Amino acid sequence: MALQYRIVDAALADRISAEVDRARDEIVQLTADLVRIPTVNPPGDLYDACAHFLGGDMKRRGFDVEYIAADGRPEHTLRHPRINVVCSRRQGAGPVVHLNGHIDVVPPGDGWTVDPFAGVVRDGKIFGRGVCDMKAGIAAAVFAAEAIARAGVELPGTIEISGTVDEESGGFAGVAHLAGVGRIRKGRTDFVIIPEPLNVDRICVGHRGVYWFEVTAHGRIGHGSMPFLGVSAIDGVGRLLQTVREQLTPALASRKTSVPVVPAGARHATININGIDGGQPVDGIQTPCVADLCRAVFDRRFLMEEGFDAAKREIEALVTAVAQHTPGVRFDLRDLMVVHPTRTPDDSPVIAALDRSIRHVLGQAPALVASPGTYDHKHVARIAGIPHCVAYGPGELELAHQPDEHCRIDDLVNATKVIALATLDLMGAGR
Ligand SMILES: [Zn+2]
DSSP, rough: OOOOOSOHHHHHHHHHHHHHHHHHHHHHHHHHHHHHSOBTTTTTTHHHHHHHHHHHHHHHTTOOOEEEEETTTOOOOOOSOEEEEEEEEOOSSOOEEEEEEOOOBOOSSSSOOOOTTTTOTTTTTTTTTTIIIHHHHHHHHHHHHHHHHHHOOOOEEEEEEEEEEEETSSSSSHHHHHHHTTTSSSTTEEEEEEEEEEETTEEEEEEEEEHHHHHEEBBBBBTTTTTGBOOOHHHHHHHHHHHHHIIIHHHHHHHBOOSSSGGGGGBBBBEEEEEEEEEEESSOOOOOBBBOOOEEEEEEEEEEEEEEHHHHHHHHHHHHHHHHTSOEEEEEEEEEEEEEOOOOOEEEEEEHHHHHHHHHHSSSEEEEEEEESTHHHHHHHHOOOOOEEEOOOOGGGGGTTTTEEEEEHHHHHHHHHHHHHHHHHHHOOOT
């Protein structure tokens, strides 16, 4: 195999890799310890405990530690405080490399064969809710920095590690807040790596756009025995859904982005119906009424090539057309959330550094991918204004949010090496 890794010298890279290998059990231990703090979101349990656990650990490793509460955000409450932690070690005036992981995890759900919050280690894997998404990634970031220090390397810049809240619910009290208060921003932060579980041999350069919207149909109430004297809002939404299914869905499926979104099905524009609520609550006491109100919430994922304005205009036109064919029903369209598509520039140094590091550690070329969903990259790019951000971390994307979520320890160790070497590379160490 040709050694294609050139920037950090090979002897230094090997020394750091050896330190990571020596720390294998400690990396597993930190991952398991983080998993044992069930930071379930919603509602956002134990953020304070997890932030302080991570901050305490980093303080012992010689980092400066700041706790940044999401003051002013409505979800930052006494019962569920939104506390972020930012740890930094500045050794030189060179670049600032920021490694960001979210500390929240989704609820465990059913179907587990192990305790989701016990941090079970078995068959070379760590099991638990949030292991791959993304407490293993946080442990990889911590030990990337630790291995550099243990190898006796003085960094020519600053390494920062943050643990942030609420990524799973949009990240507004987390990375968006840190960007909003200027803790992460262009001019202060040069490169950002988010160790989300995109697989150890892939670099994630962005995601599609998201447009969540709600359509409310207003009909006219009437007696259920004489439905012809009322106008059913449920029938109105039914017609809307039929039109979406017959006209919009095939049109979206025919559009494909040049961004390398995985899995392949997500390379197209898509729409999902998140929920419908109409008429009387089905578990309540029923009275004979024509439903005069029905709402549906949609999740439209749009492509960089489409853009938000066109995606929204298309929905508006569709709702207008349905309304014209549905006499007596008024439709209101309301935007719930918009996330613009994000893509790291092809020539970004952060891609090049990870590419070289992956080749060195794994002996293979990485694939560039984009995420089917979104993650905190959007806030780094849009609010902080930092173009040089990617996701790279241990764990398989397909296991995220699944029962028996786990991460292979070999992948965790390799990702730790890659992040350490990429960090050095970005700072120009050993050049
Ligand atoms: Zn995640």
